Amino acid sequence: MKTIVGLEIHVQLATATKLFCGCSTDYRDDEPNTHCCPVCLGLPGALPRMNRKAVEYGLRVAKALDMKVPEESEFARKNYFYPDLPKAYQITQYDKPLAVEGTVEIEDDEGHEKIVRITRVHLEEDPGRLVHVAGAAKYSLVDYNRSGIPLLEIVTEPDMRSPQEARRFLNKLRTILEYLGVFDGDREGSLRVDANISLEGSQRVEVKNISSYKGVEKALTFEVTRQKNLLRRGQKVTRETRHFMEGRGITTSARGKEEEHDYRYFPEPDLRPLRVAGWVAEIDLPELPVARKNRFTAQYGISLNHARTLTGDLKLADFYEEVAHVDPALAATWVADTLLGELNYRDMSIAAVPADRFMELLALLRADTITDKAGVQVLREMLDACAAGSPCEKPADIVKREGLGKAAGDEFSGIVEKVVAANPQAVEDYRAGKKGALNFIVGQVMKETRGRADPRELGRIVSECIDTSGV
Amino acid sequence: MAGSLDFTPDDRCNAFITTCREAPFSDGALAGVAVAVKDNISTAGIQTTCGSRILEGYIPPYDAHVVELLRKEGAAIVGKTNMDEFGMGTTTETSAFGPTRNPADPSRVPGGSSGGSAAAVAAGLVPMALGTDTGGSIRCPAAFCGIVGLKPTYGRVSRYGLIAYANSLEQIGPMARTVEDVSRLMSAIARYDPRDSTMLDKPYDHRPSADIAGLRVGVPEEYFGEGVDPRVAETVRNAIGVLEDLGATTVPVSIPGMRYALAAYYVICTSEASSNLARFDGVRYGPAVDTRKSWHEAYQDLRLELFGPEVRRRIMLGTFALSAGYAGRYYAKAQVARRNIRQDFERAFREVDIIAGPTMPTVAFRLGEKTDPLSMYLSDILTVPANLAGIPAISVPCGRVDGLPVGLQLMGREFEDERVVDAAYAYEQGVKA
């Protein structure tokens, strides 16, 4: 049974001001109703004014997704009544969107490249935010700070075949948007998704209100299971809208009024049409993920896998390029393999990692001052401090404080002699030709030095020590 | 010479909803001139109701652009005038604050929807006032009360701060006893405002000239047809004769699209209104909604209680005209008809400079005379074409029938407001001489 998924993605564009007024978009953590004016409060008589930057950002996305920009596009009113919608209509685009027919390339579930077609992108305004107050008296509280934030709605064709593909598509799209500089993925609620999902031959279900791209896979996986179970029991899937409950990881039916909307679209008489197709040729796109990946393999000589990982996130790629001059290959391994794993474990963003300190760590590794193992330990100390909001200590100071410097010289040979002397049976086995015995002794020395010794070098020294010690 | 004006009018016509006892003013071209403002134009700190209970007590936190300009020119804003609720009427009887009476005959309506502004001027309470014109709402009361009123070209005066009824049709415009004062007020308010995206930067800086020698005046047969009181038609024909005496030549023209004008107008204005008036939900402003009820119940109850029947009727008409399955038949067709009418005017204006006809098909109705909505709508037939076409149109008094004022309507090409003002001025001065 084939799974068919199409997505509608609402992206908050990273403009400085709202779509139709000069109120600042930097509203998070601010008091409610402090980023408002007559326009975004829908006060009688106020008129919208189009933000040029929002149109430019929309066109940048259109160009990056290889879309067609029609000669003329137009804004329309979508009429519905809800207290978070201050004018009782949303200014959006309906039959004349900003751009149509684009593509995004992703990997399918077998690892092959495939195309997801983009139907259209259009600009619209975000409504305000509603807080539901429960208790004896139920009511709503409204904050209009978000009202009028520019959204780019991106609609795909039903080209994805699994929840995992949908997640990969969104990751790819998010990366492109970040590369284009039109979107700040770190802002809460900056990317919201409605997903259409059906099993081949069954009715389609729309899942609304998925407020994170990680939630999309969860919501869709839940839907696949739910719909398959219905069919298994001989029941039918009803065509309906469902809400995703992020906390519980389930979807619930949204019956009632919402089902039978008649939005009565008509052209917005307070705005003039756009004729911006001619702007597209003048847009200089920044280097996009695929180009950067290719450049990374060529310029830094790193593996395709490393390059793909590193360019999969704009900030990660920037971070890599910043720290790469220490040693591109060493940096690739340490950023893509070690650092990324440690960040995921801590649910930390790359933005929290000080590049200068990380470069110092790479320098210590490169100079062989510490072993890989000790390096991981130093990195963990650094990240824990960053996560706690404390200043990040210099790696060299951590090495000193924790005594993690690579063991060498007298200290080193002293420990080897001690371990050799304490393990006569292993020494004898080694001399009898059992290679494993050497590893055992090396392991014992490592334990004594708390990882500060380089295992390969250690093997050489241990064998020398045994060879030169008394028969 | 800044100061404040003591304004305590004898408002026996109920022209005002709100008056400002002490109206401050400053220096400028209109220094100390008392100006009344229609109550659908936002005034910071002064209640603005649109003639509706649903906005009772609403104090805008900002001035409309035209009000900013009036203050800048030194005018004293002395009060907010009565109007049909949200501009929806031709008589000022649908106001929630009681009807306005016509100073020319208190048993008659002043016309609408800017009836309060017209009555305030006609009664001599103020020398000039602002009205708004969506389908004749400046020209109709100007004609009925015997004053001058100009509906400017669409896009000539900023709509910022005008509480929308039908955005694509309406304009704020000047009303006064003389063409000269209308022109003075127009000079103050027709200034570019980037906040209105539908506006062009074409300021009005004009002193009226009575020289109309060689002016070609088009006389459309459709303006003198069925439904037009023959005595009104004759009075207006005589007025056009005065223009000829002053050196103008008349040319018969035709606006065939007129037959669709009224239906197209009512479809468009009610459609836009159904959307514009949905925001009055008692949440952010206006009398408070009952938050103990559920949203849709509270919203419906509030609108039933605080909107008058004509407003609810038009909201429902517009909702229907835009609804799935009907939008193609009503809204889309009305847009085509609108474009056709605009083209009819463009064609006519290749032959003539001005088009002349009656402003209203009849003289002012008696209070309570028009009870049926459709017959009320039909009386707008001669004024709505200018709104559909976006062209300037002025009404200037041109005589009386049964002792009641009749208005001569003069329409011009887009952004040739100066020319219609000149033609009206020439007529006014010619009659006076």
Next chain:
Amino acid sequence: MVTESDIEHIAELADIGISKDEVPEFTTQFNAILDYFDVLDAVEGESAPAAGITNVFREDEPRPCLSQEEALANAGSTEDGFIKAPRVM
């Protein structure tokens, strides 16, 4: 022809209250008006793209907002800087 139940449906769609005794009157008036609108059936021509000015923009430069006090001044009821509205759930 619209019926009384059509009128009730339109009132529901418009989310506007209508009292029972208004329904017959509104129905009669609607029918008269809609009969008059039938003239539009005879209108010929296709809808064309909007004429006139295009591309009216403002620059992306922040302007001062209203204070919270100003934003809430006309609201019927407020709570902790929020505006209170009827429940929607």
